[in-house]
Every structure is written in structure tokens, then in C-alpha cells.
Amino acid sequence: MPGEQSLTADNPLDRERSHLAASRSALRAMRADVEALDIRDVTANWVNAEVLQSEIDARIKALADLVHTPLFFGRLDYEKGEAFGGEDVGHRFYIGRRHVHDADGDPMVIDWRAPVSQPFYRASRTDPQDVALRRRFGYTGGELTAYEDEHLTDPAEAQTSSKLLQQEIERPRVGPMRDIVATIQPEQDEIVRAGVGGTVCVQGAPGTGKTAVGLHRVAYLLYAHRERLARAGTLVIGPNASFLHYIEQVLPALGELSVKQATVDDLVAHVPVKGTDPAAAAGVKGDARMAEVLRRAVRSGIRMPTEPVVMVRGSRRWRIPAYELEELVRELMERDIRYGAAREALPQRIAHAVLVRMEAAGEAPDDRVQDAVARNAAVKAAVKELWPPVDPAKTVLRLLSDPEFLAACAEGVLTEEEQKEILWQKPARSVASAKWSAADAVLVDEANDLVHRTASLGHVVVDEAQDLSPMQYRAVGRRCSTGSATVLGDLAQGTTPWSTGTWEEALTHLGKPGSRIEELTQGFRVPLEVIAYASRLLPEIAPGLKEATSVRENPGAFSVTEVPVDGLTAAVLAACRQALEREGSIGLIAADARLPALAEALAGAGLPYLSPGGETTAEVRLTLVPATLAKGLEYDYVVLDEPAAVVDGEPDERTGLRRLYVALTRAVSGLAVLHSAPLPEALRTA
Numbered sequence: 001m002p003g004e005q006s007l008t009a010d011n012p013l014d015r016e017r018s019h020l021a022a023s024r025s026a027l028r029a030m031r032a033d034v035e036a037l038d039i040r041d042v043t044a045n046w047v048n049a050e051v052l053q054s055e056i057d058a059r060i061k062a063l064a065d066l067v068h069t070p071l072f073f074g075r076l077d078y079e080k081g082e083a084f085g086g087e088d089v090g091h092r093f094y095i096g097r098r099h100v101h102d103a104d105g106d107p108m109v110i111d112w113r114a115p116v117s118q119p120f121y122r123a124s125r126t127d128p129q130d131v132a133l134r135r136r137f138g139y140t141g142g143e144l145t146a147y148e149d150e151h152l153t154d155p156a157e158a159q160t161s162s163k164l165l166q167q168e169i170e171r172p173r174v175g176p177m178r179d180i181v182a183t184i185q186p187e188q189d190e191i192v193r194a195g196v197g198g199t200v201c202v203q204g205a206p207g208t209g210k211t212a213v214g215l216h217r218v219a220y221l222l223y224a225h226r227e228r229l230a231r232a233g234t235l236v237i238g239p240n241a242s243f244l245h246y247i248e249q250v251l252p253a254l255g256e257l258s259v260k261q262a263t264v265d266d267l268v269a270h271v272p273v274k275g276t277d278p279a280a281a282a283g284v285k286g287d288a289r290m291a292e293v294l295r296r297a298v299r300s301g302i303r304m305p306t307e308p309v310v311m312v313r314g315s316r317r318w319r320i321p322a323y324e325l326e327e328l329v330r331e332l333m334e335r336d337i338r339y340g341a342a343r344e345a346l347p348q349r350i351a352h353a354v355l356v357r358m359e360a361a362g363e364a365p366d367d368r369v370q371d372a373v374a375r376n377a378a379v380k381a382a383v384k385e386l387w388p389p390v391d392p393a394k395t396v397l398r399l400l401s402d403p404e405f406l407a408a409c410a411e412g413v414l415t416e417e418e419q420k421e422i423l424w425q426k427p428a429r430s431v432a433s434a435k436w437s438a439a440d441a442v443l444v445d446e447a448n449d450l451v452h453r454t455a456s457l458g459h460v461v462v463d464e465a466q467d468l469s470p471m472q473y474r475a476v477g478r479r480c481s482t483g484s485a486t487v488l489g490d491l492a493q494g495t496t497p498w499s500t501g502t503w504e505e506a507l508t509h510l511g512k513p514g515s516r517i518e519e520l521t522q523g524f525r526v527p528l529e530v531i532a533y534a535s536r537l538l539p540e541i542a543p544g545l546k547e548a549t550s551v552r553e554n555p556g557a558f559s560v561t562e563v564p565v566d567g568l569t570a571a572v573l574a575a576c577r578q579a580l581e582r583e584g585s586i587g588l589i590a591a592d593a594r595l596p597a598l599a600e601a602l603a604g605a606g607l608p609y610l611s612p613g614g615e616t617t618a619e620v621r622l623t624l625v626p627a628t629l630a631k632g633l634e635y636d637y638v639v640l641d642e643p644a645a646v647v648d649g650e651p652d653e654r655t656g657l658r659r660l661y662v663a664l665t666r667a668v669s670g671l672a673v674l675h676s677a678p679l680p681e682a683l684r685t686a
């Protein structure tokens with residue numbers, strides 16, 4: 001093979017190290033070139049200069065050589081000549097996080113997202129894609145220390161699983177989430193590189209890499225469609241601030257600094273959220289039928305004219321009769337345009353009707369006359385009467401405060417009980433003083449969109465999507481109405497009363513019906529024994545879902561210990577202490593109700609701890625995690641306190657067991673379950 005022959009002369013590792021050193025200095029040279037750019041002569045004015053300078057600064061930042069992030073992690077040697085039209089150049093590629101070229105412009109490292117890098121992730125023995133050799137590199141503290149080869153077209157070579165992949169998966173977790181760019185698996189890569197035009201939905205058991213895949217997909221799309229997406233924008237939606245904090249380093253590590261991250265609540269923050277809803281009320285407010293109720297509410301002020309518009313201009317009077325005005329109003333009502341846009345169109349329509357009359361009378365009015373007529377006081381007054389201005393928040397406030405108004409808008413849509421359910425106990429006086437809930441804010445967002453179209457981004461990733469209500473899906477959907485989405489979730493981890501039943505339905509609410517649905521089942525986080533234990537809950541919480549496998553070879557540590565009730569807290573502390581003897585992060589997960597007692601016990605025992613999302617340090621590696629915030633997070637070692645309390649913390653058993661399923665599946669290297677109350681049935685026998 002071409003690649004191998006040239007390496008036999010000396011130590012291959014040394015040769016690779018010298019390529020690394022050469023690539024590093026090439027990167028430094030690229031950075032120096034950018035730093036030396038003098039823009040004074042090329043920019044005509046200071047605005048351009050500022051824009052250009054900020055682009056240059058961003059580029060300089062992007063070209064920084066990060067000591068602990070290897071510049072390349074793989075190499076591909078193509079069968080000589082095949083892939084490149086018989087030419088003897090460029091048959092070997094080093095794959096890394098970014099493109100690096102030498103002084104002549106020849107590539108030294110290829111961006112992992114470039115088309116030529118794709119076979120690094122996808123080529124296999126059954127489909128070698130012209131790749132003769134795939135080499136993976138291992139690093140220790142920034143030093144290139146190992147490599148691993150696969151000769152995909154050599155029938156004599158046995159297929160082995162990659163040790164470097166195993167090491168990467170089993171490396172003890174410490175701080176926030178990191179990228180997986182060196183070890184993306186073929187089925188993950190298919191999702192990462194799916195076209196920008198299509199929405200993809202990924203169902204996956206805990207630890208199958210959904211979040212990782214979603215974030216790498218954003219990085220990929222930004223590479224493949226940089227201009228379009230930079231203009232339109234991209235957004236990653238996560239369930240809460242701790243989760244966003246946990247994932248926030250991944251995209252910058254992949255060189256992408258411009259992706260926004262938010263919760264759904266952040267997106268719809270039109271009103272201050274000060275209250276909470278009982279589950280039944282939140283359920284009705286989150287139901288997609290509310291969209292129709294709101295549509296009617298927003299349009300409720302539209303009136304059919306009973307009088308003509310009479311307009312005086314100069315010495316003449318123009319009169320548009322009521323029946324003609326009614327036609328204009330009806331026509332606008334039937335058109336699929338926003339309430340606000342129709343409101344702007346109506347004066348122009350009336351003015352047009354006046355102009356037709358002027359022309360019939362022998363005048364020759366131009367566009368300016370039409371504008372002037374549209375602004376005429378009589379026309380304005382008529383528009384105000386027929387198509388009054390709507391304030392979205394006030395409209396929702398009225399719906400939730402005024403039973404008659406709600407009844408009129410919800411007739412045939414919501415039952416009387418449902419209407420009662422969502423009416424505020426105490427009607428609010430003003431938008432500022434109302435006790436808005438999170439579900440109310442979503443209603444205001446819907447009303448807002450009925451009045452003014454919400455701007456669409458180029459691509460939106462929505463993680464832990466199974467917890468979104470239909471109305472929340474709609475809120476996300478309007479933020480990618482002209483773009484695409486990546487929807488990530490696990491039906492078994494749905495813990496809201498309105499959690500997603502089927503992905504088909506969710507995609508319909510999102511406005512992307514019929515989109516592609518993929519399933520990931522290879523688990524990269526949870527040890528086999530632990531995932532098997534947690535999966536015993538599946539028949540109760542999500543029948544029909546596939547149990548995850550575990551790619552990890554290391555069996556990890558797993559124990560379930562029953563202790564007397566008065567010894568539980570002490571046993572939990574002892575388990576934490578024991579876990580702290582190992583390396584890596586430790587999560588103590590407990591029912592929210594148990595948190596104050598555990599916090600006090602930890603403090604009393606002199607064990608410092610963090611809150612979820614807090615940065616692990618060498619001194620503080622223990623996080624006290626309320627079960628309701630554990631979703632999406634992972635810890636190297638998990639101590640789970642009293643599962644029965646986690647289940648009891650939820651309003652119904654299924655939700656409780658789902659919450660427990662989430663808590664049981666956060667561990668990477670080990671899980672210790674401690675209980676004094678009986679375990680849920682499915683987990684009882686060994």
C-alpha cells in the first residue's frame with residue numbers, strides 16, 4: 001500500500017509526530033498571516049473597516065492552536081489513483097478539527113466536515129469507499145502517543161474493535177460535555193451529515209449520543225452551508241440552564257462560536273413568568289387546540305362594516321359603501337396572512353377602492369395619492385373600527401381572566417371543564433401584574449405570531465424534545481418555519497404530563513410532518529449491567545421501545561444496597577466518600593424533597609458539593625443533583641438516593657418511574673443505589 005511503504009524506513013510514530021509538528025507550525029504561519037493583514041488600504045470607510053477587523057479577529061481566534069486539542073485525530077490513505085482520477089498526489093489525508101495548509105496552499109490537515117473526510121467515519125470492510133488505510137491517533141496530554149490501523153481492503157486482516165474508541169468512551173468524565181469528533185460512529189455520522197433541507201428526528205435510549213450528534217450536526221451544517229446559516233442563524237434548545245451550561249463548550253471546541261443556546265422558556269419570554277400551573281391547567285394550555293382558541297381571540301375584534309367610509313379630498317367627497325368594505329374585510333380574513341399584515345393592507349385596499357372611483361371620475365391619481373388616501377383620518381378611523389389593533393399579551397390576559405370571552409373563543413374547541421381549568425382564579429388587572437406561568441408565555445408567543453410573523457432561523461436543534469407540549473413544539477416550529485430542525489429525544493424519558501406520545505405527532509406540531517425518524521440504540525455512556533437494570537422499567541414506561549446496548553467493554557461498578565431508614569443518609573455519605581476515592585465526577589442524585597436533608601448532611605460532614613451545571617474542579621468533584629434536573633447530564637460515578645422517593649416525587653407512577661429511569665442512566669463508570677424503602681416492583685429481584 002502506498003502509505004505503508006514509505007513508512008517502513010523509520011519509526012511511523014516519529015513520522016506522524018513530525019507531521020503534527022509541521023502542521024502546528026503551518027497553523028502558526030496561517031495565524032501570523034492573518035495577524036499581519038493591514039486593512040487600512042482596502043477599506044473605504046470606518047464601518048467596513050470595523051466589520052472586516054471583527055472578521056479578522058474571529059479568524060485569528062479560530063486559528064489558535066489549542067494545546068490539549070489534537071490538531072488531527074485520523075488519517076486516510078486512498079487506494080492509489082482510484083479516488084483522484086489517477087493522480088499521484090493528495091492520496092493521503094489527515095483529518096482534524098480544522099483545515100491547515102502549508103505555505104504553498106497544500107492541505108496538511110483536512111476539516112472533519114469536508115467531503116473527503118466522510119469515509120473516515122463511514123468506510124467499512126464491506127464498503128471501503130476506496131480507502132486502503134484508516135489510521136486513528138491516540139494522544140496523551142496533547143502528545144501523539146499511539147496509532148491504530150485498519151486495512152479495509154485486506155481480507156487477511158481480522159476485524160477488531162477500536163481500542164482508541166474504547167479508551168475514549170471509558171475515559172473518566174470530569175467536567176462539561178466534550179466533542180466526539182474523533183470517534184463519531186457510522187450511524188451517528190449519517191445523522192450529522194443529513195442535508196440541511198430536511199428535518200431529522202432522533203429517538204434514542206439514554207447515552208446513545210443524541211446530544212452529541214445534534215451538536216456535531218450544527219457544526220457540520222455551518223461548515224457545509226456557512227453563508228446561508230450565518231445569515232439566518234442557528235439555535236440549540238435545551239431543557240434548562242444547567243443542561244445548556246453542560247453542553248456549552250462543545251460547539252466552541254469545534255470552532256463554532258456563533259450558535260445561540262436557549263431554553264423554550266427563553267424563546268417565549270414576552271411576559272415575566274411568576275406563577276406555576278396545576279398539571280391539568282398546563283395540560284390544556286399546552287394542547288394544540290389552544291392555537292384555534294387564540295386565533296379566534298386575536299380575530300375577535302374584527303367587525304363587519306355597517307356604515308360607508310366617506311372621505312373628503314379637496315372639494316370632492318368619496319364614498320365607499322358598507323357592502324364593498326365588507327368584501328375587503330372578508331377577503332383579508334380568508335387570506336393566509338398575519339393579523340398585523342392584514343391590518344396594514346386594509347387602508348391600502350380602501351384607498352384603492354377610492355382611487356378606482358377617482359379614475360372613473362376622470363382624475364389621474366398616482367401612488368402618492370393612494371398613500372395619502374390610506375392615511376386619511378376617515379380611512380384610519382374605519383380601519384380602527386373594523387380591524388382594531390391587537391396586543392398579544394393583553395389578548396391572552398383577557399382569555400384567561402374573562403369567562404365569557406374564553407367561552408366565545410373556545411366554543412366547540414374546549415369543554416366547559418377545560419375552560420374552567422385554565423381560567424385564572426384571580427383575574428389579572430394588567431400584563432405587568434399578572435401571574436403568568438410558563439405555559440401562558442407560550443400562549444402569548446402563539447398570539448404574537450398570529451399578529452406578526454416570527455422570524456425563522458436557518459436550523460434549530462431541539463434536545464430532550466419529548467418533554468415539549470404541542471404548543472411548545474409550535475413555538476419551536478415557527479422559529480424554523482423556513483429552515484430545518486433536528487429533534488432529539490427519548491419517549492421513555494418524558495416526564496411532563498403532556499410528554500410526547502409519538503414522534504410523528506410531535507413533528508406535525510412542529511410543522512414538519514412526515515420528517516425522517518431515526519433510532520439510535522448503541523449506548524456510549526452507561527455500563528451494560530446498569531442499562532440492563534434500568535431497562536427493566538421499559539415495559540411500564542415506554543412499551544415498544546428498544547433497550548439500549550452498551551458499547552462499553554468495561555463492566556463498571558454497580559451495586560444496590562438496602563439500609564435501615566435511619567441509616568440511609570449516613571450510607572449515602574459513605575458511598576459518596578468512597579466514590580471520591582476514584583477519579584472523575586460524582587453525581588449524588590436524589591428526589592427533590594430529599595435535597596435539603598442531603599445538603600445539610602453533606603455540609604455537616606465537610607463534603608463540598610456543586611449544583612448541576614457547576615464546573616467540576618480538582619477540589620470539588622461532587623454534585624448534588626435533584627432528580628428533576630438530572631436529564632441530559634452525566635457523571636462518572638452516580639450515587640442514587642432512595643429510588644422510591646424519586647418515584648413519589650411525581651404526580652403519577654408512570655412519570656415517577658420515568659424520572660427514575662433518567663436517574664439510573666446518568667452513570668459512566670459506576671452506579672451505587674441506596675434505599676431503605678422498597679424498590680419499585682420491576683427492580684426488586686436481583
Ligand SMILES: Nc1ncnc2c1ncn2[C@@H]1O[C@H](COP(=O)(O)OP(=O)(O)OP(=O)(O)O)[C@@H](O)[C@H]1O
Binds near residue numbers: 179188212
Ligand atoms: N461516537 C462516540 N464516541 C465517543 N463517545 C460518544 C460517542 N457518542 C456518544 N458518546 C458519549 O456518550 C455520552 C452520552 O452521549 P449523549 O449525552 O449525547 O447521549 P444522549 O443520547 O443525549 O443521552 P440522554 O438521553 O441521557 O440525554 C457522552 O459522554 C458522549 O460524549
